[in-house]
Amino acid sequence: MTTPMLEIRGLHATAGGTPILKGIDLVLMPGEVHAVMGPNGSGKSTLANVLAGKPGYEVTAGQVLFEGKDLTAMAPEERARAGVFLAFQYPVEIPGVSNLYFLKQAVNAVRQHRGIEELDAMEFLQLARQKMKLVEMSDKLMQRALNEGFSGGEKKRNEILQMALLDPKLAVLDETDSGLDIDALRIVAGGVNALRGPERSMLVITHYQRLLEHIVPDRVHVLSGGRIVKSGDKSLALELEDKGYGWIQQSAEGGAARA
Amino acid sequence: MSNETLEQLANRDYEWGFTTDIEMDIVEPGLSEDVIRFISAKKEEPAWMVEWRLEAYRRWQKMAEPHHWAKVSYPEIDYQAIRYYAAPKQKVKLDSLDELDPELRRTYEKLGISLDEQKRLAGVAVDAVFDSVSVATTFKKELEKHGIIFCPFSEAVHKAPELVQQYLGSVVPQGDNFFAALNSAVFTDGSFVYIPPGVRCPMELSTYFRINASETGQFERTLIIADKGAYVSYLEGCTAPQRDENQLHAAVVELVALDDAVIKYSTVQNWYPGDADGKGGIYNFVTKRGKCAGRRSKISWTQVETGSAITWKYPSCILLGDDSVGEFYSVALTSKRQQADTGTKMIHIGKNTKSTIVSKGISAAHGQNTYRGLVRIQKGAEGARNHSQCDSLLIGDTCGAHTFPYLEVQNPTAKVEHEATTSKIGEDQLFYCRQRGISEEDAVNMIVNGFCKRVLKELPMEFAVEAQKLLGVSLEGAVG
Numbered sequence: 245m246t247t248p249m250l251e252i253r254g255l256h257a258t259a260g261g262t263p264i265l266k267g268i269d270l271v272l273m274p275g276e277v278h279a280v281m282g283p284n285g286s287g288k289s290t291l292a293n294v295l296a297g298k299p300g301y302e303v304t305a306g307q308v309l310f311e312g313k314d315l316t317a318m319a320p321e322e323r324a325r326a327g328v329f330l331a332f333q334y335p336v337e338i339p340g341v342s343n344l345y346f347l348k349q350a351v352n353a354v355r356q357h358r359g360i361e362e363l364d365a366m367e368f369l370q371l372a373r374q375k376m377k378l379v380e381m382s383d384k385l386m387q388r389a390l391n392e393g394f395s396g397g398e399k400k401r402n403e404i405l406q407m408a409l410l411d412p413k414l415a416v417l418d419e420t421d422s423g424l425d426i427d428a429l430r431i432v433a434g435g436v437n438a439l440r441g442p443e444r445s446m447l448v449i450t451h452y453q454r455l456l457e458h459i460v461p462d463r464v465h466v467l468s469g470g471r472i473v474k475s476g477d478k479s480l481a482l483e484l485e486d487k488g489y490g491w492i493q494q495s496a497e498g499g500a501a502r503a
Numbered sequence: 504m505s506n507e508t509l510e511q512l513a514n515r516d517y518e519w520g521f522t523t524d525i526e527m528d529i530v531e532p533g534l535s536e537d538v539i540r541f542i543s544a545k546k547e548e549p550a551w552m553v554e555w556r557l558e559a560y561r562r563w564q565k566m567a568e569p570h571h572w573a574k575v576s577y578p579e580i581d582y583q584a585i586r587y588y589a590a591p592k593q594k595v596k597l598d599s600l601d602e603l604d605p606e607l608r609r610t611y612e613k614l615g616i617s618l619d620e621q622k623r624l625a626g627v628a629v630d631a632v633f634d635s636v637s638v639a640t641t642f643k644k645e646l647e648k649h650g651i652i653f654c655p656f657s658e659a660v661h662k663a664p665e666l667v668q669q670y671l672g673s674v675v676p677q678g679d680n681f682f683a684a685l686n687s688a689v690f691t692d693g694s695f696v697y698i699p700p701g702v703r704c705p706m707e708l709s710t711y712f713r714i715n716a717s718e719t720g721q722f723e724r725t726l727i728i729a730d731k732g733a734y735v736s737y738l739e740g741c742t743a744p745q746r747d748e749n750q751l752h753a754a755v756v757e758l759v760a761l762d763d764a765v766i767k768y769s770t771v772q773n774w775y776p777g778d779a780d781g782k783g784g785i786y787n788f789v790t791k792r793g794k795c796a797g798r799r800s801k802i803s804w805t806q807v808e809t810g811s812a813i814t815w816k817y818p819s820c821i822l823l824g825d826d827s828v829g830e831f832y833s834v835a836l837t838s839k840r841q842q843a844d845t846g847t848k849m850i851h852i853g854k855n856t857k858s859t860i861v862s863k864g865i866s867a868a869h870g871q872n873t874y875r876g877l878v879r880i881q882k883g884a885e886g887a888r889n890h891s892q893c894d895s896l897l898i899g900d901t902c903g904a905h906t907f908p909y910l911e912v913q914n915p916t917a918k919v920e921h922e923a924t925t926s927k928i929g930e931d932q933l934f935y936c937r938q939r940g941i942s943e944e945d946a947v948n949m950i951v952n953g954f955c956k957r958v959l960k961e962l963p964m965e966f967a968v969e970a971q972k973l974l975g976v977s978l979e980g981a982v983g
Contacts, residue, residue, distance in 0.1 A: 296938050299930060324940040336935045339926070340953025349949060350939035357940065389953070406939065 247312045249274050249414055249445040250295075254306035257294045264290040266470035267306070272414070275442040279456055279481060280449045282467035283489040288449045289333060291467070292418040295447075296330040297323055310414065325357035329412035331403040333419040338390040343402065346390045347372060351409050375408040379435040397428030404435040415439070416447045421455035433458030453485035466492050517775055518976070520745025523610040523715050527634075529589040532718060534582055536560065539688055542588050546657040546691075551668065559677040559687030566681045573844040574873040574905055575813050577749070577786065585751060587689045589634040589716035603639050607631075610713065611639075628653060630694045630710040634719055637692045642706065652697040653708050656724050659695035666697055670728055674757035674794045674821070682753040683790040686722045690755065693723035698733035698764075707963055712741040714774070714785070720751040727757070729764035731797065736767040738966055741810070745775050747783045749812060754789045762797030762824065767805070769962050770818075771970050774810035776977075779868070781840030784812025791818035795827035795853075803830040804847065805961040807970040809977040812841060817875065819848035822856035822884075829858040832958040834970075836977050837870025837902070846876035846907075851884040851917070860891040863955050866902035867978055877909040880917040887917045896954050897927040898947065898978070948975040 250272040257265040264287045272278050282288050293301045295308065297320035308315040315323060338346065351371075352362040363371065372386065379401040391399050400420055407415055417436065421429055436459050440446070448459055456464070456478065464480040465472045466489075474480065474492055484492065530541060539560055543553040568580070591607060611631055628642035630653065637655030646653050652663055659667055677687040694710040714721050729735050741752075752774060758766050768791075777784025787810075793802035804818035814837075820829030831847035849858035864872040878889045895904035906923050928950050936946035951974055952959070959967045 296934075298934050320934060320937040321940055321942050324938050330938050332935065332938075336929070336932050338932055338935075338950055338953065340956055341949055342953075346936075346939075346949070349941055349945070350936075353940035353942070353945070410939065 246273060248272060248309070249276070249311060250447070251309040251312075252306070253309075255294070255303065255308060256305035257290060258302045258304055259290050259293070260300055263304070264470050265294065268467075268470075268472055270465060270472065272445045272447060274445055276462045277440060277446040277448060277459065278463045278465060279461040280447060280465050280467055281451070281453075281481060281484060283493070284451070286467040287470040288451075288467055289418055292330060292333075292416050292447075292449055295328065295416050296320060321353070324410070325354050327413035329407050329410055329415045331400075331407060331415065331417040331420050333422060335391050335399045335403055337392045337394075339392050341390050342387055343390050344369070344372065344386040347406060347409055350406065354410055372409065375405055378408050378438055379404050380431055381405050396423035397425065397431075400424060400428065400432050401435070404432055404439075408435065408439055413443065414445050414447070416449065418449050419451060420448070421450055421452060429455065429458065453481045456481045468493050517745055519742035519773065520775060521613070523606060525604065525606045525715075526592045527589055527716055528592050529716060529719070530586055532584050532586050534585070534587060534689065538587050542689060542691060545588065545590075546660070548657075548660055549664065552660055555671070555677070556688050559684050560689075562678040563681065563684035563688055566678070566684055568681050573815055573875075574871065575815060575842045575844050577813055580751060580786070582685075584718065586716065586719040587722070588691060589719045591633055607633060607639075610715075611711065628706050628708050630655060630708075632692050632694075632710060632712045632723060634691075634714060634716050634721065637694075646704075646706075649702050649705060650699040651702065651704055652695065654695055656690070656693045656695045656726065659726075663695070663697060666728060667695070667726070670726055670757065670759055672757075674759060674792045675755050675790050680790060682788045683755050686724060686753050686755045686790070689720075690722045690724035693725040693754065693756075694727075695725070696727040696735060696737065698729045698735045700730040701732045702730075703733070704735040707736050707738060709738040709740065712739065714741075714750060714752065717746060718748065718750075720753065722752075723754045725754070725756040727766055727768070728759045729761065729766050729800075731761045732763045733761075734765045736769070736963060738769040738771070738963060740771045740773065742773050742775070745783065749777075749784055749786055751786045751788065752811075754791075756789070756791040756818075758793030758802055760793065760795050760797060760800035760802050760827075763799045764797060765801045765803075766793060767803045768793070768818070769966060770804075770806040770808070771962075771966060771973065772806065772808045772810050772814070773973060776810045776839055776841050777812040779839050781812070781869075784841070785810065787811035787814045787816065789816040791816060792821065793819070793829070794821045795824050795829060795856075797827070798824040798853075799826045800824050801828040801830070803832070803961070805832040805958065806834070806845075807958070807962070807973065808833070808835040808843060808845060809973050811843075814841075814843040814845055816845050817847050819850070820858065821850045821852065822858065822887075823852045825853040826855045827853055828856070831858075831860045831862070831876075832961045833862045834865070834955045834958045834974070835863070835872055835874075836865040836867075836974060837872045838867040838977055840869045842871045844873040844875055846874045848877040849879070849889060851878075851880045851887040851889070854884060855886040856884055857887070858889045860889070860893070861957055862891075862893045863958055864893075864895045864904055865898070865951060865954065865974075865978075866895070866904050867898035868902060870902045871905075872903065873905040873907065875907045875909075877911070878919055878921075879911040880914050880919065882913045884914050885916050887914060889917075889919045891921045893921070893923040894954065895923075895925040896951065897925065944975075944979070947978060951975075951978065
């Protein structure tokens, strides 16, 4: 039997001490792309942060297995090196550190961990140039300080570029569509689609259906009140778009009442 | 990031804290005219030199220690409890470097300073000062071919008495301030450099200062003169053993640049900073000043200050010659319980004089970091220009950064610009880096180095690499 890429069982988690996730179950197989949708405050970003190991987020019950190993026991950098990538909703700026240098450090940290030889500046530049095409990234943006003064679209394209360079097994995309105009959305989604493959799984977190027109998921999960209240195929996203989150919340409450 | 990691990063071990066991020639603690005569006699100084010292001593006795204006605090210093002379016992005069005490040679090897000319990095000459004396100077003969004098100060008094008499105290007068007056009375060794007209010094000159003896103060004196059209790049480095008592280091550095001369003076200061609770460490109370005496002359100060319990220094430029240029590039890092009150003074006197100030302060753990800088444009300084950039970076919640710019403009044609920023290494930045596989420590180093880049690139190549490592080491245990 194939080991799931990600297996979440009965996950409860707090953010800054407040309970947010209240029992999540989700299985993501290699090569699958799942979407997680839900209204504001449903716990979408908490889920992303818990998977990446952000300080301040605490697992209080349940399990998270990555390729069968306990992910919660690993430090954030260990998770990253093992192949877990988070595309941030709000990528941070680091003044004085060039984008290119930052990416090289990250790629070499991961390569070192995997026992592959580190890349020197020239080799890295070649690799970067190749991947930059994916998201139409300019040389100019590579020379600038990391994300400093980047537009919303440039920041998100930079996230996907990092994903392409770091070659993760599991990519969590946290509201990658937020703040993007339609052209930027197309570029970003194009980059993500190019990175889909049988060895890579993705968890696409989004508020809106429009991203899923470009990145077509295998499964859609609806998160509400810290639980997955409904799962289905891609048509579920369309249904949501049609009826709104109110519909799902009501039916979830109805379900809870019946139980 | 977790506070524990930060604490660990901030309180990393000081790896230069060892002591050298060697027979020393040392005076009893205390300061008097007799002690000054003793120092002078040890160095076989001429009468004018001892008179100059005694005059400084008499001035110093009438001065009060400044306590109030700098943002530093420390217990009263007992000047009678300090030893003013300590020197390793060795043959009075070395005929060649081969005769150097092997224990001293090993000390410098351990510090990464090779006194073996063959093994030395090509292009760097070293004057090694151990407590109160210079123990070795490399490449002297090579430099003499170019007419360059590079020797211990005590040797220069005999070798180039006219130059010493003409320029000693010409930039920092005896009574300039309390610590400069003390230094003028009791200074022991330091380096003397003279570059003749039109000569570009073919190698980097450097002095490595090492405090070894306990209860001893180090009072070095450095004088660099670049004659017309000359160029020199000079670098000093410093370390000291790890001790629970504080030790005083009160140096004076004077630079003189004549017409079209350029002096580049770089410091990598790594005196023992004390422990995480603020016990021990060096008081680094230093007066450094350069005079752009000639037209189109240039003096550039670059400092990387990572050590000392307290740093109190303002490498300054007096821009006397028309079209002369002054520069100050500084990185000051305070971690543990370190305090720094540092910056510069740019005094514009000549026409069309220009100055640039780039100051980067980094505070971590319980460090307190103050930038204090004066830009004065005097009446006659037509067309003078200054640009100042002062940035502070905070790591954690228990440190402090302070900026005190003083601008005095007496000429309406002057252009003076001052920019300042304060930022903090955020948990979000660290998490972002870690999510990309970069360890917390590497992330902090990367952010700090990015912050200091503009200053570090002013250092000679090999020292820039050292400085970068040093910043990383100084922050170990402090990140958070």
